[in-house]
Amino acid sequence: MPGLNTSLSIAVQALQAEQGALSVTTNNISNVNTPGYSRQVATLNESPTFHENGTTFGGGVTLEQFQSVRDQLLQLRLYEETQQQSNSETQFNSLTQIEGIFSDPTQGVGGALSAFFNSLSQLSTNPTDANARQQVLTAANNLANQFHQAVTGLQTIQSGLDQAVPQTVDQINRLTTQIAKLNGQVVQMQGLGQDPGTIQDQRDELIRQLSGMVNISVTQTEHGLTLTTANGVPLVVANQSFDLKSGTGSGSTLQDVFSAQGQEITTQIRGGQLGGTLQVRDQVIPQVLSQLDTLASQFANSFNTKHQAGFDASGNPGGNFFTPPAAVAGAAAGFAVAITDPRLIAASSDGSVGSNGNLAQLLAIRAQQLPSGASPMDMYSNLVLQVGNLGANAQANVTASNLSVRQITDQRSSVSGVSLDEETTNMIRFQRAYQAGARVVTTVDSMFDTLMNMGVVG
């Protein structure tokens, strides 16, 4: 039969266990606002029982371990949605800027094109009017300016995105270095049978940040996590990290991304901030630019052809009105009026100074199909439609991915988040248990006292 000493030692164990459990609560409370922190619980176990004379006696309590509460699957989904979220946010931010270039129908290339045709129409009422002729040149130069401004605007956005590439790559490398270090520690602790708790939290939070940068795939191996880009370029294997590199590749002025082995992987990066940056820089902006180029080049060429069929104010055959674009690429940036003398506008269809016959031909271009199959205005309004659609889609993606991230964060938080109410309750539980344990000690102490005094004759 166990004696008072046994009771005392069990009571002490209880005091220690409750103290330990309280320290978990303390730690949880202090980390209530730490991003990525998973709450811990103290695992209390019964100590081994012992038998005496056919009776089994309880052996007290042991504080087994501190266990972090986490759901690995939710964590993986969080990575997935985070890369989607920051990808669409990056795209949306750039697209909002791009939209600004095309937002006002009275301004920009569309407005200038409309005004240019109007100036020709005005001239047709009096083809010898020097002011009206000058007005045509002014409107044409304004059109050229609008083309240039649109191109410059797009290029500014593009080069801003380009500058972000090496910065993002640096951030990725900083994160993978840290993750590899923590990954090694996690494996080491798991090997020793310890719960890597906080370190794993830190690592997971860094992986979440990394997934905001680039699309990664996470594989659990016996050596910890292996992180690769979605197409298999290793970023972290066990405790080793592989730095991505950025630099201008062959035949490109833009920053490309290279794997640690020097393989170019720019086009393979899709998700995360880096993916979004590259997507807008390499797909969206070049596409918009190329449409502007097509419009500028086809318009300039068609206009020149018609212009050459007419006669200027001196009766000479018309020359090029716009500088003929050397190639489609760069036509918008190089869009320029070839003439400075208003008398060189070929308004006349027969060489007589007052004829406006050729202006009608030039004005007809407004509604005529260019080689692209659409009129200049339709080409421009198509461009507005496309830019608008890209912006609207990006916005919808941002809204959707924000919602997903919030839902998953909520779910994750419902598993791993620290609840102050719960911790307060636990605190009271542990405090009460500690008080009771202490009372046992006092009681046993007084029993000892009684026992000691039994032999004393009063």
Place this chain on the structure above:
Amino acid sequence: MRVNPDMSGDVLSAIWQTQNQENTALQQMSTGKRVNQPSDDPLAAAQMVGNQDHSNRTDQYLQNIDTLTSQLQTADGALSSVVQALTQAITLGVQGTTGTLSAGNRQQIVENLQGIQSQLVQLANTSVGGSYLFGGTLTTAPPYVLNSSSPSGVTYIGNSGTNRVQVADGLNLQTNLPGNQLFQNAGGDVFGALQQLITSLQSGSAAAAGTATNQLRSAFDFITGQRIFYGNAVNQLTSTQSFLQQEQVTLKSQANNLVGADITKAATDLTKAATAHDAALAAAAKILPTSLLDYLK
């Protein structure tokens, strides 16, 4: 079941969402536009490009109509003066054919007729803003110059070109009649008949003067006939103008349908969003500070 203990994220997101709705409604009310950037409604924004161009074009057509109307009215006014001058010339011609005139009287008539001739040349050289209305498409120089060696007394240095100006989509209106068609037509040659009248009066041939006066009459008839061209053109411009003004109204309302904000709806949206925003804030104020700690003594 364990629930997400941290409500701050949801609360913030609700507050932001309602705030965003407020902003949208406010922007719509202050700009009067539902589509403030292409992504607000890509299709409407794209259609606005066409609408705007159409509207610009219509503005220009209306301007063209103003310019042309004044040109055509000036031309018609000049022809009306031509008709008056011709009436006077015919009267003088009739006087000249009576055989009882003295040489002095005939000379008087000839001088009057020469005055009319130079007046007609002046009228045929009518210009608007430096552009001569009756020179065909050679509009920078006066188309008629006096030339006593020519049988018609004048030389036409214009051409037979005509111009057309677009005044509506698909409507190109002819805007001029060249001088040689108006004044020296086979159906009636103003200058030829006048010169002939002068010559026959100078030579004293009453019969020839009679023939010339008859020719003047047919020139009078012809010019009067040609004036219909200008009248018609002005009428056509007037009706086109009212059509275009109607079109402007249609385009404006189309633009409003495409990108304009429904102010009533925006105001209602704003009220709704404000109520939702208030509710979110009130809920946040109620939920966020509560904790078990408040109830523990």
